[in-house]
Amino acid sequence: MSIQAINVRNQFRGVIKEIVEGPVVSEVDVETAGGIITSVITTRSVKELGLAPGREVVALIKSTEVSIATLQGPGNDRRD
Template identity: 60%
Template sequence: MESSLRNHLKGKVIEIIKGGAVSEVEVETSAGIITSVITTRSVERLGLKVGDEVFAAIKASEVSIEKP
């Protein structure tokens, strides 16, 4: 697996909420739970299911910091 993305977190799929066009995939990582919204077609193409080991690849064009 090669990618230009630099932020990869290994984790386990803990929930998949399938929709008609898009689905939510929750991944438990060492940094916490990450939710990704991807196409349902991608969920099916990857054969994703609860319990699968995956990598969450993160690309952010902007990260804001706020202090309450």
């Protein structure tokens, strides 16, 4: 499964493991061969696309749209 009509080189096939729905945006965890990818999309899009745990999807990643976040909490503080 790959999407030919979209010019995105980074396509990762995977299975949705978890969706954390919020009132406006939701976090979607996709398990791929390379690990878990977490995407933040609108809750409306989750519903319109019929996303649910166990569903096979393709995660599309454009280099201009990648965000990096740091983890906070015990064991993740660089001062430890």
